[in-house]
Amino acid sequence: MTTPDPTHSTPPPEAARAILVGVDLGRGEAFDPTLDELALLAESAGDTPVARVVARRKAPDAALFIGSGKADEIKLMVQALGAHTVLFDQAISPAQQRNLERHLGVPVADRTALILEIFAARAQSFEGKLQVELARLQYLATRLVRRWSHLERQSGGIGMRGGPGERQIELDRRMIDDRIKSIKERLKKVQKQRATQRRARARNGVFRVSLVGYTNAGKSTLFNALTKAKTYAANQLFATLDTTTRSLYLEEAGTSVSLSDTVGFIRDLPHKLVEAFKATLQEAADADLLLHVVDAASPVLTEQMEEVERVLAEIDAQHIPQILVYNKLDLLEDNQRPRQLQDWLTRVGGEHGGQRLPRVFVSAAGGEGLDELRAMIASLMQAEPVPEYAGMAQEGGPDATSADEADTDLNPQDLPQDRSDPQDHPQGRTG
Numbered sequence: 001m002t003t004p005d006p007t008h009s010t011p012p013p014e015a016a017r018a019i020l021v022g023v024d025l026g027r028g029e030a031f032d033p034t035l036d037e038l039a040l041l042a043e044s045a046g047d048t049p050v051a052r053v054v055a056r057r058k059a060p061d062a063a064l065f066i067g068s069g070k071a072d073e074i075k076l077m078v079q080a081l082g083a084h085t086v087l088f089d090q091a092i093s094p095a096q097q098r099n100l101e102r103h104l105g106v107p108v109a110d111r112t113a114l115i116l117e118i119f120a121a122r123a124q125s126f127e128g129k130l131q132v133e134l135a136r137l138q139y140l141a142t143r144l145v146r147r148w149s150h151l152e153r154q155s156g157g158i159g160m161r162g163g164p165g166e167r168q169i170e171l172d173r174r175m176i177d178d179r180i181k182s183i184k185e186r187l188k189k190v191q192k193q194r195a196t197q198r199r200a201r202a203r204n205g206v207f208r209v210s211l212v213g214y215t216n217a218g219k220s221t222l223f224n225a226l227t228k229a230k231t232y233a234a235n236q237l238f239a240t241l242d243t244t245t246r247s248l249y250l251e252e253a254g255t256s257v258s259l260s261d262t263v264g265f266i267r268d269l270p271h272k273l274v275e276a277f278k279a280t281l282q283e284a285a286d287a288d289l290l291l292h293v294v295d296a297a298s299p300v301l302t303e304q305m306e307e308v309e310r311v312l313a314e315i316d317a318q319h320i321p322q323i324l325v326y327n328k329l330d331l332l333e334d335n336q337r338p339r340q341l342q343d344w345l346t347r348v349g350g351e352h353g354g355q356r357l358p359r360v361f362v363s364a365a366g367g368e369g370l371d372e373l374r375a376m377i378a379s380l381m382q383a384e385p386v387p388e389y390a391g392m393a394q395e396g397g398p399d400a401t402s403a404d405e406a407d408t409d410l411n412p413q414d415l416p417q418d419r420s421d422p423q424d425h426p427q428g429r430t431g
Contacts, residue, residue, distance in 0.1 A: 016046070018048065022088075023057055025058070046121075065088070071103050075103060088108070131277050139272065209287060210260045211223055211293055212291070213293035218364050222364035229246050246259055290320050292325065296326035296327060324345055326360070326362070328363065329363040329369060360376055
C-alpha cells in the first residue's frame, strides 16, 4: 500500500525528501501501519517525509528485504517525487542496504541508523557525545562492506601496518575497533565519576527519583514544572539525551529529593544503544523511585509502556518502585478525562506484570495534578518498603485483578485506543 505523506508540505531547500517504508512480517512483531513514529523520527533528523509505503511479507527478502516488485515500485516513486533517501522502519542487513541503494539509486537507512543520527545531533555533554560515538561505531563496524571502491583495494608492503595484502576494509575495521576500545575506557572513567556522585548522595541520605518513559511523553516538561529548571523541552523525539539532576523540595515530607531526567525510550531501541548509554541510564537503575511518564493521549500507550518495561528489565531496573504518571491530561477530550486524578493500575509486561502500581494524571504543561504527584512521592518516600506494594494497594482500594475496574471511576475504554487508520493517529504533542 502506497500513500502520500499526510504531513507533507513543500520542504525547505536543505531538507532531504524521504520515502518511508514499513513491512508487516506478522509473527507477533510490533508494527505501526501508519508509520507515524518513523515520520516523527525522520522529521527529528531533519528529513521531510513525502510518501509512505506499507508492504506485507511472510519473511524478509534476503536480497532486497521488500522483494524486487516492491523495490521497483519504490524506485519509480523516488524518481517521480524527487526523493533523496528511503527510510525503513525495520532493521535491514548491510547486504540488503547495499543492494537497495544500488537498485533505488539513493541512500537507504533503517530505523537504527535514523535513531543514531538523531542522537548524534542532540548530544550536548562530553559523556553524551562519547556514548553516541560508541553506538555509531558499533553499528558501522557491521557495515563496512559498502559500495566504496577503496575498500576493495589491496595495501601492504614494507612499513605498511597489517602486512602485505591486507585489504583496506580490514584496516578500517581495526581502526574502528581501536577507537571503540578507547571510548569504552573513557566511559569507564565517566561511570566512576557518576558512581562517586551517587554514593555521595546516598551517604547524605538523599532520596533519588528518576523520570523514565517513552520518548516525547513529556518527561522534560514535567521535570521543569516540578523543579523550576529550564531543561530543553520540545515536541520532538529524543529532545533530551543527557541526564539532568535537580533538587525537588517536598513540603509534605519537609525535605528535598534528587530528581533526574533521563533519555527517552522507543520501540526497537537497539541493544547496542542501550549498552552505550549505560552510564546515563544508570541514574534510573540506581534510583529509589521511578516516575514512569506516559503520554495519556497516545493511541498506543500500552505498547509504549511495555517497551519502557522491556528496557527497564534490560538495565536491571524493573524491581524499583514506580509511580505511573499519565501526562498530557490537557489533551484528553472531556469524555476521556478521569473522574479522579489518583488511582491504581495493573502493571503491564515484564516479570512484574500484574503488580499494582499507583497512578496519577497530570498536565505538566498546565500544572494540573502536580500537587497530587508531589504528595504521592512524599508518601512513598516516607512509607516502609512493602513487597509488590501489597500493603499500599489495600490502603488504595479493594484487591482486584484490574485496578482500572476496581479503584477508579474511569472506564479504560475512555482512554485513546489502538487504531490502524492513519487519519486517527495524533502526530505528536507537547506535554
